[in-house]
Amino acid sequence: MSGSDERLLATLRDFFTPGRPDRLGVAVSGGGDSTALLCLLASWRSDGGPEIAAVTVDHGLRPEAADEARAVADLCARLGVGHAICRWAGWDGRGNLPDQARRARQRLIADWALARGIGAVALAHTRDDQAETVLLRLARGSGVDGLSAMAPWRNAHGIDWVRPLLGTPRQDLRDYLTRHGIGWAEDPTNEDERHDRVRMRKALAGLAPLGLTAVRLAETAGHMARARAALDTVTAGLARDACRIEAGxxxxxxxxxxxxxxxxxxxxxxxxxxxxxxxxxxxRFAPLSEARAALAADRRRALAGALLSATRRVIRVTREYRAVASLAVGPGEVWDRRWRVLGPAVENAEVRALGPDGLRMLADPRASGLPHATLIASPAVWSGARLLAAPVAAGGSEWRAEPIFDAESFVQALFAH
Ligand SMILES: Nc1ncnc2c1ncn2[C@@H]1O[C@H](COP(=O)(O)OP(=O)(O)OP(=O)(O)O)[C@@H](O)[C@H]1O
Structure with missing residues (x-):
């Protein structure tokens, strides 16, 4: 084994120390980076590393994709690594294709891992990907969070996603494969200049002589990630000390x-x-900043489906009625991703927002002591135009509204990055 191989393996070992999992999934597209990650993990496995299983998603979007997935399967067979191919047939021809493909890939990979009891999946993003991401975010005027770019670890879709090669240059991985005579597929979209990321990659080559290198940009991402964690901790402290949840x-x-x-x-x-x-x-920053200024001047603002208002003592963030006015589900189903309304079996019963009409139908609209905006955006039970129950606004019926949200999660989610 060469010194370069040893360094790459040490990178993996260091990344997973402490907390090395017993089993690790690895997402392999068949491109150079993820092929190298697969081979490195297989090499580490025979020297004390975790058991591994590989997965490839065939998006069915390029004619070569099926062959590339089979090539990964062949390589896995040679390495003695279990491998699965998941096919995506979900594109309906609408929306942003790369974005939908990425989301579908994440869900498929997470489902694959969960079905096998694999808690963590490794992705092969490199230092060059990180640097390109920082440049892309700079171009969008991002702040601390955006410039912290990709996290080495994150939890989503019920599993951990880990990026052990975020500090490794792409070229080192290509050199590794070449040294070991292992081939990989070149994705033609990686050269397609219609993609911002590809143009950023090319621009980086021109910026490097000015000192704006991938190393420097990745360092910036690291500084920003630390700053972000500190800011999140302070924000979580304020959330814990100064916030409470009332009727959602x-x-x-x-x-x-x-x-x-x-x-x-x-x-x-x-x-x-x-x-x-x-x-x-x-x-987005501009409307958020504007809403903050409005609150400071005691004015209300609707923003992104929420209503922000301030009294002398309290700032209240409520669901905006307009955002839920057209939502209707059956009793027992989740309404607005936040509430489940349960009660007796009644034909034609439907859960919708109470709204101003429903509020007027209540015998005592002020009984709950909640503000008007909160009440009209709360779930109620309707049969056509007849109000059967308003479990948040008025008790005393057989219907109850169960929150799906967990008040504790308001603070905890801030620690989740
Ligand atoms: N079709 C796929 N199947 C499985 N994993 C994938 C697939 N596409 C991407 N990945 C995983 O996500 C990571 C990042 O994806 P991205 O699209 O940026 O990479 P890529 O251009 O496919 O390159 P490469 O395979 O060389 O890493 C990959 O390194 C790989 O771990």
């Missing part, structure tokens, strides 16, 4: 909020909005 709303003690630095205020608001709306992404 986030209530923030205003004095404590206003004492916090602007960056922490923005992070807490973004987190509260995401939590209340179950959104995948945080709101």
């Amino acid at each position: 709303d986030v209530l923030i003690a205003r004095a404590a909020f206003e004492r916090a630095p602007e960056e922490i205020q923005l992070r807490l608001l973004a987190h509260a909005i995401r939590w209340v709306t179950s959104a995948e992404y945080r709101p």
Whole structure:
């Protein structure tokens, strides 16, 4: 084994120390990076590394894809590594194809791992991928979170995704394969200049003589990741000390909020909005910053499906009625990803927002003490235009609204990065 091979193996060992899993999944596209990761993990396995199993997703989008997946299967057979091919046949011809393909791939790989009791899957992103990501994020005006680029570890879809090669140059992996006479597939989209990432890769070559190298950009990502973790910790502290959950709303003690630095205020608001709306992404900076200024001036703002309002003592982040006005599910089903309304079997019963009409039908609309905005966005049971129950707004019926959300998760999610 050459010294270069030894260094690559040491990278893997260091990455997984402490906490080396007994079994590890590896996602292999058949490209150079993931083929090298597969071979390195197989080599480590025979020297004390974890058991491994490999998976390839055939998106069925390029004619060569099936052959490439078979080539990975052949290589795995030679290495004595179990391998599965998952096929994606889900594209409906609409939407952003690369994005849909990536999401489908993640779900397929996670399902593959979960079905085998594999808790962690390794991806082969390299230092060059990291540097390209930083450049792409710079071009979008990202802040600390965006510039921290890809995390070496993250949990999603019920499994851990790990990137042990984030500090390794792509060329080192290609050299490794060449040294060992192992071939790989070149994905033609990696040369297609219609992709921003490809143009960034080419631009990097021109920027390197100015000192803007992949090494430097990856270092920036590392600094930003540490800063991000610190900011998240402070935000979580504020969430723990100054926030409570009421009927699914986030209530923030205003004095404590206003004492916090602007960056922490923005992070807490973004987190509260995401939590209340179950959104995948945080709101964009400009409208978020504008909403913060509006609150400081005692004005309300609707943002990304949430309604933000302030009284003298409390900032309240509520689900916006307009965002849920057209949602309808059967009793017992999840409504707005947040509530499940349960009650007696009634034909034609439907769960919809209470809305202003429903609120007017209540005998005592003020009984719960909750604000108007919270009440109209709360789940209610309807039969056509007839209100059967409003379990959040008014008790005393056979119907109850079970929160799907967990109030504890509001603080805990901030520690999850
Ligand atoms: N079709 C696929 N099947 C399984 N894993 C994949 C697939 N595509 C990508 N991956 C995994 O995700 C990682 C990142 O994907 P990305 O699209 O950036 O890589 P890639 O261009 O396919 O390159 P490579 O295989 O050389 O890493 C890959 O390194 C690999 O671990």
